[in-house]
Amino acid sequence: MNGYEFELHGETLTVLPSGGLWWAARRLLCVSDLHLGKSERMARRGGALLPPYEARETLGKLEADIHLTAPEVVVCLGDSFDDLDAASALDEETATWLATLMAGRRWVWIEGNHDAGPVEISGTHLEVLYEPPLIFRHICVPGKHGEISGHYHPKARVQTRGGSLTRRCVLTDGQKAILPAYGAYTGSLRSDDAALADLMGAEAVAILLADPPLAVPMPRAAPRRRA
Amino acid sequence: MTAPTAKAPALPAAITGWFDARGWRIHPHQQEMLARADDPCTLLIAPTGGGKTMAGFLPTLAELADGTHQGLHTLYVSPLKALAADIRRNLTGPITEMGLPIRVEDRTGDTSSAKKRRQRADPPHILLTTPESLALMVSYEDAARTFAGLKRIVVDEIHALSESKRGDQLMLALSRLQALAPGLRRVGLSATVEDPPAIARILARHPDPCDILMADPGPDPDITMLRTEERPPWAGGGGKYAVDAVLDQVRRHNTTLIFHNTRAQAEIFFHELWLRNDDQIPIGIHHGALAREQRERVEAAMVAGQLKAVVCTGSLDLGIDWGDVDLVIQVGAPKNVKRLVQRIGRANHRYNAPSKAILVPANRFEVVECVAALQAVQDHDLDGDPRGPGPLDVLCQHILIRACAGPFTGDALYAEVTTAGAYADLDRATFDRCLEFCATGGYALRAYDRWQRLVEIDGRWRLRDPRATAQIRMNIGTIVDADKLKVRMRHSRGGAPLGEVEEYFAAALKKGDTFLIGGQIVRYEGMREMVVEVAKTPWEKPKIATFMGTKFATSTQLSDRILAMFRKDDWPELPQHTADWLAHQREVSRLPERDRLLVESFPHDGRDHVCVYGFAGRNAQQTLGLLMTERMERMGLDPLGFVTTDYATLVWGLKPLTDAGPLFERDNLIETLETWLAGNQVMKRTFKAAALIAGLIDRNQPGGKRKSGRQATFSTDILYDTLRKHDPDHLMLEITRREAMRGLVDFGRIEEMLARIGDRIDHVTLDRVTPLAAPLFLEMGRIPVKGHAERRLLEEEAARLMAVAGLPERGAPAAVRERGASPSRSPEVFGER
Structure with missing residues (x-):
C-alpha cells in the first residue's frame, strides 16, 4: 500500500489510501467519522432498513490499516458512533472485534457532535487530544495551528480531460488538516462548499484518496480568473 | 375478439337527446360497451380518435343519470396528469349539456392538499387520477370508506401502462380496491397492440375472464x-x-x-x-x-x-x-x-x-x-416482448403501502396480490421473502429484531412505528429518473431553467464545451450549487452532440424481418444504392442469417478487428461487447475498445482472433457475466432503481431539505458492494439480477441468441473491412476497455494543476511498509502501479 506524505506544522504525516492518517514519528494512526451504528439508528427511527454491515466494512478497513502500520496509538477523531444509543447497542460481533483491535495499544476516542457524552466503551475519552506540537479535535477551530480535525467529510471534484472525477480527500494548508470520513455509510461535502471556504489558507491542497493518494490545489467555489 | 351482442340497454333520454341534437351517432363499439356494462372486465382496443374515452364513460353516465348513487362510482386512471385534466374538461362539457347530476374531479400530484383531504371524505362520482395518486389514496386508513361504493374503474392508455412498473403498481392497487369494493368492474382502453390477450390478463382480476372488444381499426395508414x-x-x-x-x-x-x-x-x-x-x-x-x-x-x-x-x-x-x-x-x-x-x-x-x-x-x-x-x-404484424412475472420491488412497495392503511394478515394479502394478473403465479415463499424484507430487511445477519419496520402481533402485521407512514407515502411511485441537474444561463437571476441534463452527462462536461439544449447552442461555464451554468455562444456547431436519453433497441421481430430480407436473391424494394451495398457484402463475405452467427475478422489501421452480427438490439449488443472484451482480455488478445449498433458489435485490439468458438460458449459467457456484474455501473444503476422502489432507501425524507453544510446522503453504490460482499443471496440482489435480464443489460436477448445459433458460428477472416462492417467505424459512442484510465487522468490533471498553481510539491508519495517500518520516499510509485 502506498501513502502520501505531507508536512503539518513541522511534522511529517502520511495520508493512507483508506483515508486514515499515519504519524510515523509517534506511531499514531488517526481516523475520523466512523459513524458506527448508522444503519441501526436509521432503523430505530422507523426509516429504511439498510444492510447492517457498515461496522464490518469499516472495522475491516481499520484492521487492515492497523495491520499495516502497527500503531502504538489509535485516535478516533469523533463521530465514531452515529449516536450514543448506537454506541451502547453495538452487537456482540462488533464489540468483540473492537476489543481485539484495541488490545495492546493506547486508544483515544475524541468526542464528536454525534457521540457527545459518556460512552460505555473502554479506551480514553477526550474532547481534545494534545500531542504537541499537534492537536486532535472533532471540529476545526479557525486560526489554530497544528490542528487535525474531521467532522466535515470533505471530498473534492477535479476536472480532467475525461470529465470530472470526485474523490474523498484530506484538506490541508500546512497548518491544519481536515480528514475525510472513514466510515462506510457516510456522505461527503464538496470542498467548494461555503462551510469549508474560510477554514483553509490560500495555499491549501486537497489530497485525494486513491492508491496512492495524490494532491491537487483545493478546489474552491470561485476559482481565480485567468486571462 | 367477441361477436357483437344483440342489444344494449336503453340509454337515458338525456344522453340520447344530446347525441341526436348534434346529429351524432353512437359508434358500434360504444354501443357494445354499454351492452357489456355488467361484465367484470372488458378491454376495448380502438384507434386514436375513435371515441374511446366516451365508450369508456357511457355506461357510467347511464348508471349515474338518475342521481341516486351516493359517493364514488367510477375511477379513471391515466398515465399522464395532463390527460386527467383534459378528460375532466371533455367530460364536464357534455355532462353539463346533458343536465346530468354528476360531479367530476381530478386528483393528481398537482391537486392541493386541502382538496385531496376533502376528496377522501366526500369523493366525487367520477374521480380522474394517475397510478401514483391512486396508490397514495389506497395507503390511507380511511381507504375502505372512500372506495366503499366504487362500481367501475376505467384504465386509459393501458397499452402504455402495461409495459411498465407503473402498470404493475396500478394492478396491485386494483387488487386492494377489489377487496374493498367486491362488485368493482374493470374497463381498459388501449391503442392497437400485438397481443391483446396479454393486456386482458394483466387487467382482469385473476382468474376472471376479460372480453376483448375490437373497434373498427379504420383504414390502413x-x-x-x-x-x-x-x-x-x-x-x-x-x-x-x-x-x-x-x-x-x-x-x-x-x-x-x-x-x-x-x-x-x-x-x-x-x-x-x-x-x-x-x-x-x-x-x-x-x-x-x-x-x-x-x-x-x-x-x-x-x-x-x-x-x-x-x-x-x-x-x-x-x-x-x-x-x-x-x-x-x-x-x-x-x-x-x-x-x-x-x-x-x-x-x-x-x-x-x-x-x-x-x-x-x-x-x-x-x-x-x-x-x-x-x-x-x-402485414399488421406488431411486435412486443412478453413482460414476464410482476417485479418484486413493486410488490415490496405495495406491502408497505398496505401496512400504512392498517394491520393485515399475510394470508389475506397473499390472496389479494395474486389476483393481479402479473402476480398470479407468485409463489407463497417468494411473497414471504418480500414480506420479510419489508419487516426486517431480510438480512442474513438478523440485526433488526428490535427495530423491525413491520411487526406481527396476534397474526396481523402492522407498522412498528406509525409515524413511518409519512416516510412511506412520500416515497410512493415506480418512476426512477436518472439524477438530473438543471441547466441555467449564467447571470440570469432566477428565471426559467433551459432544461435538465443527466448528472453523468454534466460530469463529463469541460469548461468551454458547447452543447444543444432547447434548440440553442450553449457553452458550459461551470457548476454552481448543483446547477449547470451555461452562456450563449456564437458557435455554429455544438462540440458535444449528445446527451443521453432513452435509446430504444430494435425489436426482435423487426430484426427477424431484416434477416429474412437478407435471404433473398435481390432487393427490388430497396433503393439501388442500398441493394448494391448488400450484394457487395454477400460477394466479399456473407450476409448474416437468423440461425447462424456471422463473425468477421479483419485488420484495419494497424489493429485487428472482430465484427459480430448478433442482431440482438443495441442494449444486448453493448452487453455482448463488454462480455466479449472481458473474455478476450483473458484470452490475451488485448482488446482496446468496441462500438455497438442495433445489429452488430465491432471490437478492436492488438491481436487477431483465430478461433471464435470459445468466445461464444454459453457457459463461458454466463460465468463472465457473473464477474462482470460485480463492478458494473449499469448494474449499480439497476440496483439503485430497485432499492428505491422496494423501500430499501428513501428518495424523500419528511421535513424536506437536505441539511446544510453536510451532505447527509451517501452513494447507493456502497450498499450494493456491501450486500454483494456480506449477503450475496439477499432479495435486492436477486431483483437486480432479474432486472438485468432485460432493460439496459438485456441479457435475456443474448441468451436467446446463443441458444438459437448453437455452434453454428461462421467465422470469416478477411484482409480488409467488409461493406456491412464499414458503417460501424463511423458510429459514435466508442467504449474504451477500462484499465487504469481514471487513475491516469487524475494524475495528469493533478500534476498540471499543482504546476499551474505554483504550489511546491510539499508532499510526496510514500510507501508504507508492512509492519510499520519507517516510511521512505519512493517517487517512482507515482506512475503506473
Whole structure:
C-alpha cells in the first residue's frame, strides 16, 4: 500500500489510501467519522432498513490499516458512533472485534457532535487530544495551528480531460488538516462548499484518496480568473 | 375478439337527446360497451380518435343519470396528469349539456392538499387520477370508506401502462380496491397492440375472464419512406441529409409531428431545421429534458394552431388530442413496429380517415430497417416482448403501502396480490421473502429484531412505528429518473431553467464545451450549487452532440424481418444504392442469417478487428461487447475498445482472433457475466432503481431539505458492494439480477441468441473491412476497455494543476511498509502501479 506524505506544522504525516492518517514519528494512526451504528439508528427511527454491515466494512478497513502500520496509538477523531444509543447497542460481533483491535495499544476516542457524552466503551475519552506540537479535535477551530480535525467529510471534484472525477480527500494548508470520513455509510461535502471556504489558507491542497493518494490545489467555489 | 351482442340497454333520454341534437351517432363499439356494462372486465382496443374515452364513460353516465348513487362510482386512471385534466374538461362539457347530476374531479400530484383531504371524505362520482395518486389514496386508513361504493374503474392508455412498473403498481392497487369494493368492474382502453390477450390478463382480476372488444381499426395508414436526392449517410442517426425534404413536407401540410428516437437527435435536427428555415416557418421542439415551462409553451402554441411543426420524442407518444396534425414524420428507423403504428395514429384524429406518415432512414442500414418496418405495418404484424412475472420491488412497495392503511394478515394479502394478473403465479415463499424484507430487511445477519419496520402481533402485521407512514407515502411511485441537474444561463437571476441534463452527462462536461439544449447552442461555464451554468455562444456547431436519453433497441421481430430480407436473391424494394451495398457484402463475405452467427475478422489501421452480427438490439449488443472484451482480455488478445449498433458489435485490439468458438460458449459467457456484474455501473444503476422502489432507501425524507453544510446522503453504490460482499443471496440482489435480464443489460436477448445459433458460428477472416462492417467505424459512442484510465487522468490533471498553481510539491508519495517500518520516499510509485 502506498501513502502520501505531507508536512503539518513541522511534522511529517502520511495520508493512507483508506483515508486514515499515519504519524510515523509517534506511531499514531488517526481516523475520523466512523459513524458506527448508522444503519441501526436509521432503523430505530422507523426509516429504511439498510444492510447492517457498515461496522464490518469499516472495522475491516481499520484492521487492515492497523495491520499495516502497527500503531502504538489509535485516535478516533469523533463521530465514531452515529449516536450514543448506537454506541451502547453495538452487537456482540462488533464489540468483540473492537476489543481485539484495541488490545495492546493506547486508544483515544475524541468526542464528536454525534457521540457527545459518556460512552460505555473502554479506551480514553477526550474532547481534545494534545500531542504537541499537534492537536486532535472533532471540529476545526479557525486560526489554530497544528490542528487535525474531521467532522466535515470533505471530498473534492477535479476536472480532467475525461470529465470530472470526485474523490474523498484530506484538506490541508500546512497548518491544519481536515480528514475525510472513514466510515462506510457516510456522505461527503464538496470542498467548494461555503462551510469549508474560510477554514483553509490560500495555499491549501486537497489530497485525494486513491492508491496512492495524490494532491491537487483545493478546489474552491470561485476559482481565480485567468486571462 | 367477441361477436357483437344483440342489444344494449336503453340509454337515458338525456344522453340520447344530446347525441341526436348534434346529429351524432353512437359508434358500434360504444354501443357494445354499454351492452357489456355488467361484465367484470372488458378491454376495448380502438384507434386514436375513435371515441374511446366516451365508450369508456357511457355506461357510467347511464348508471349515474338518475342521481341516486351516493359517493364514488367510477375511477379513471391515466398515465399522464395532463390527460386527467383534459378528460375532466371533455367530460364536464357534455355532462353539463346533458343536465346530468354528476360531479367530476381530478386528483393528481398537482391537486392541493386541502382538496385531496376533502376528496377522501366526500369523493366525487367520477374521480380522474394517475397510478401514483391512486396508490397514495389506497395507503390511507380511511381507504375502505372512500372506495366503499366504487362500481367501475376505467384504465386509459393501458397499452402504455402495461409495459411498465407503473402498470404493475396500478394492478396491485386494483387488487386492494377489489377487496374493498367486491362488485368493482374493470374497463381498459388501449391503442392497437400485438397481443391483446396479454393486456386482458394483466387487467382482469385473476382468474376472471376479460372480453376483448375490437373497434373498427379504420383504414390502413398511408405510410411511405422518404426518398431523397441525397443518399443517406453510412452511419449516424441525425437525418441531417433530409432536412430540406422534411421542410418541404412541413410546408405542404397543416401540422407535422417530427418524431426522433433520442432527445439529442431531436435537438440536432431542430437546430439544422432552423439553419435552413429561410421562410421562418414556426417550428417548436418538445422533449422530456426540457423545462416544464418550455414544454407547456410549445403545447399551448400547438393547441392554438400557431405551429406548423413540432420536433419531438416519445414525450408526445401519449396525450391530448392536438389540433390538426395531418402528417407524422419518423426520423431514424422506428426500432419497434408497434410504437411506429401508435405514433402514426397521432396524425389525423378524425375517425375513418387514413393517417399519413413518412419514414426517414437516418443511415444506409436504416433504409433496410425502414423497409422492413413498412412491410410489417402493411402485414399488421406488431411486435412486443412478453413482460414476464410482476417485479418484486413493486410488490415490496405495495406491502408497505398496505401496512400504512392498517394491520393485515399475510394470508389475506397473499390472496389479494395474486389476483393481479402479473402476480398470479407468485409463489407463497417468494411473497414471504418480500414480506420479510419489508419487516426486517431480510438480512442474513438478523440485526433488526428490535427495530423491525413491520411487526406481527396476534397474526396481523402492522407498522412498528406509525409515524413511518409519512416516510412511506412520500416515497410512493415506480418512476426512477436518472439524477438530473438543471441547466441555467449564467447571470440570469432566477428565471426559467433551459432544461435538465443527466448528472453523468454534466460530469463529463469541460469548461468551454458547447452543447444543444432547447434548440440553442450553449457553452458550459461551470457548476454552481448543483446547477449547470451555461452562456450563449456564437458557435455554429455544438462540440458535444449528445446527451443521453432513452435509446430504444430494435425489436426482435423487426430484426427477424431484416434477416429474412437478407435471404433473398435481390432487393427490388430497396433503393439501388442500398441493394448494391448488400450484394457487395454477400460477394466479399456473407450476409448474416437468423440461425447462424456471422463473425468477421479483419485488420484495419494497424489493429485487428472482430465484427459480430448478433442482431440482438443495441442494449444486448453493448452487453455482448463488454462480455466479449472481458473474455478476450483473458484470452490475451488485448482488446482496446468496441462500438455497438442495433445489429452488430465491432471490437478492436492488438491481436487477431483465430478461433471464435470459445468466445461464444454459453457457459463461458454466463460465468463472465457473473464477474462482470460485480463492478458494473449499469448494474449499480439497476440496483439503485430497485432499492428505491422496494423501500430499501428513501428518495424523500419528511421535513424536506437536505441539511446544510453536510451532505447527509451517501452513494447507493456502497450498499450494493456491501450486500454483494456480506449477503450475496439477499432479495435486492436477486431483483437486480432479474432486472438485468432485460432493460439496459438485456441479457435475456443474448441468451436467446446463443441458444438459437448453437455452434453454428461462421467465422470469416478477411484482409480488409467488409461493406456491412464499414458503417460501424463511423458510429459514435466508442467504449474504451477500462484499465487504469481514471487513475491516469487524475494524475495528469493533478500534476498540471499543482504546476499551474505554483504550489511546491510539499508532499510526496510514500510507501508504507508492512509492519510499520519507517516510511521512505519512493517517487517512482507515482506512475503506473
